[in-house]
Amino acid sequence: MTELPQARTARRRYVTVCALLWLPSGLGLASMVLLLGERGMSLATVAGLFAAHSLTVAALELPTGGLSDVLGRRPVLAVAGALNGVACVLVGLGTTAWVLAAGMVLMGAARALSSGTAEAWYVDTVQECSGPGADLRTGLARGGSATSAALAVGMLLGGGLPWLLGLGPGLGARLSEATSGAVLPLSVPMLLGAAVRVALVCYALASLREPPRPRTTLRSVLRGVPVTVLDGLRTGGRDALVRRILLTAAAVGSAVATIELLVPGRTVELTGAPGSGAMVYAAFACVGFVCNGVGSHLAPLTARVAGSGERAVLVCLGTGATGLLLLAVTATSVCPVATALAVVGFCLLYLGLGAASPNQNDLLHRRVAGAGRATALSVQSLALQLAGALAGLVVGALRPGPLPWLLTGALLLAGALLWLRRVGAQPAPGAAVAPGTPAGMS
Numbered sequence: 001m002t003e004l005p006q007a008r009t010a011r012r013r014y015v016t017v018c019a020l021l022w023l024p025s026g027l028g029l030a031s032m033v034l035l036l037g038e039r040g041m042s043l044a045t046v047a048g049l050f051a052a053h054s055l056t057v058a059a060l061e062l063p064t065g066g067l068s069d070v071l072g073r074r075p076v077l078a079v080a081g082a083l084n085g086v087a088c089v090l091v092g093l094g095t096t097a098w099v100l101a102a103g104m105v106l107m108g109a110a111r112a113l114s115s116g117t118a119e120a121w122y123v124d125t126v127q128e129c130s131g132p133g134a135d136l137r138t139g140l141a142r143g144g145s146a147t148s149a150a151l152a153v154g155m156l157l158g159g160g161l162p163w164l165l166g167l168g169p170g171l172g173a174r175l176s177e178a179t180s181g182a183v184l185p186l187s188v189p190m191l192l193g194a195a196v197r198v199a200l201v202c203y204a205l206a207s208l209r210e211p212p213r214p215r216t217t218l219r220s221v222l223r224g225v226p227v228t229v230l231d232g233l234r235t236g237g238r239d240a241l242v243r244r245i246l247l248t249a250a251a252v253g254s255a256v257a258t259i260e261l262l263v264p265g266r267t268v269e270l271t272g273a274p275g276s277g278a279m280v281y282a283a284f285a286c287v288g289f290v291c292n293g294v295g296s297h298l299a300p301l302t303a304r305v306a307g308s309g310e311r312a313v314l315v316c317l318g319t320g321a322t323g324l325l326l327l328a329v330t331a332t333s334v335c336p337v338a339t340a341l342a343v344v345g346f347c348l349l350y351l352g353l354g355a356a357s358p359n360q361n362d363l364l365h366r367r368v369a370g371a372g373r374a375t376a377l378s379v380q381s382l383a384l385q386l387a388g389a390l391a392g393l394v395v396g397a398l399r400p401g402p403l404p405w406l407l408t409g410a411l412l413l414a415g416a417l418l419w420l421r422r423v424g425a426q427p428a429p430g431a432a433v434a435p436g437t438p439a440g441m442s
Contacts, residue, residue: 006129011139013207014122017077018146020200021114024088024193026154026289030282031162032091035186039095049097049104056108057115058385064112065378073121073374074208078201080113085197092190093182116377119143121208123365123373136365137300137309140358144296148354152289158189159282242376244418245364248317249380250387251415252353255324257388258395258408259288259349265400266342270334287343288350295354302355309359310419316356317416323348324409328402 036046068076083106090103119140126134165171165185176184183191267280295316303312326345330338361377368376391411395404 004130007126010122010125014118014139015142015146017118018143019150020196020203022147022150023154024196026151027158027189027193030155030158031186031189038184038186045097049100052101053104053108056105057111060109060112061115061378061382065116065375068117068374072210073117074204074210076113077117077204080110081197081201084110085194088190088194092187115381116374119377120374137303137358137362140361141296141299144354144358145293148289148293152286155282155286161188162186241367245360246380246383247418248415249384251411253384253388254391254408254411257392258404261392261395291347291350292354295351296358299355299358303359309363310422312359313356314416314419316352317412320349320352321409321413321416324405324412328405328409331402331405
């Protein structure tokens with residue numbers, strides 16, 4: 001079937017929003033911890049600031065997903081961009097713990113508001129112009145690739161800009177002196193991120209058109225959001241496929257948390273010094289984002305080769321579990337062969353997770369109604385985050401070595417095995433299955 005121009009336009013706009021949404025996050029990943037240290041924050045205070053961010057996201061994930069379903073995608077995404085812009089300025093310029101805490105809380109609120117909102121807009125728009133049987137996987141895959149590319153570019157820029165400002169005739173020192181210490185070289189990536197957030201707000205308001213929604217009042221919003229959230233939770237409880245997707249998200253969250261917790265220590269062991277270890281980890285993170293993006297790009301091909309979206313998820317998560325197994329068997333060695341195998345495992349994990357996500361979400365969007373789409377994505381995100389937090393506590397309490405990797409690999413393999421048995425077709429409420437679509441195919 002020939003793709004309609006409106007669907008191509010929606011895909012292009014969705015990819016652009018993904019890039020604008022995640023580029024500032026990549027900028028912050030490279031510089032934020034060092035910036036907070038330069039501001040005089042102790043490691044315990046830095047951990048507390050990140051905890052404030054995580055708790056805010058967890059607390060608001062479901063209510064903001066419901067808000068997006070009730071109020072609309074475009075206004076919620078614009079508010080998320082505006083809050084994130086303010087948060088970047090506060091973190092980039094803040095010198096006291098309470099200002100930095102306010103920035104991290106605003107950043108968490110913005111993260112919750114943006115969770116799944118752009119993706120829900122894309123699916124709504126494509127299904128409105130092309131019908132419920134429209135191809136979603138290609139757009140979701142390209143959005144995932146754009147996200148990974150933005151994170152990788154942001155990581156490189158965020159790490160490179162402060163270094164470049166420190167070269168030559170002391171440009172960074174003059175910048176700090178001219179602003180009375182308000183702007184440090186490490187502040188520049190955060191302030192650049194704020195500028196990108198402004199661009200996101202402008203682009204979202206100008207380009208993300210959506211069908212008219214019923215006129216809302218504050219009372220109707222306050223009444224509608226809890227109902228939407230409860231409907232989303234009930235769907236996860238009663239629908240076997242959605243429940244499987246949530247369990248898979250929890251397994252993926254455990255794998256990602258383990259990588260983020262253990263790989264930095266392994267790079268320090270490899271290089272012998274914290275500074276060089278941090279630089280190698282940044283390079284590894286970029287490689288991981290690139291592999292994730294390549295995996296996302298290959299998701300439609302994976303589904304075609306595997307025969308269905310469900311089989312593709314099985315294959316991709318199995319690939320990720322294989323990567324974790326390689327990391328486990330090389331956990332106690334830093335010899336060149338073991339290091340090379342560990343790098344291969346790291347890449348396989350991110351490649352598999354990148355290819356699994358669009359196929360999984362394609363199945364999810366065909367299972368839930370548009371009125372609860374953002375909420376369903378928020379429930380999925382919450383499952384990933386909570387499982388990641390729990391896995392981080394467990395892995396952190398274990399002795400370093402193969403065991404943490406093996407446990408996490410077993411969880412991801414269990415998540416893959418959930419997809420061995422197919423679930424019968426059950427379209428979203430109120431949506432017809434596209435003519436000629438076999439049961440269980442997507």
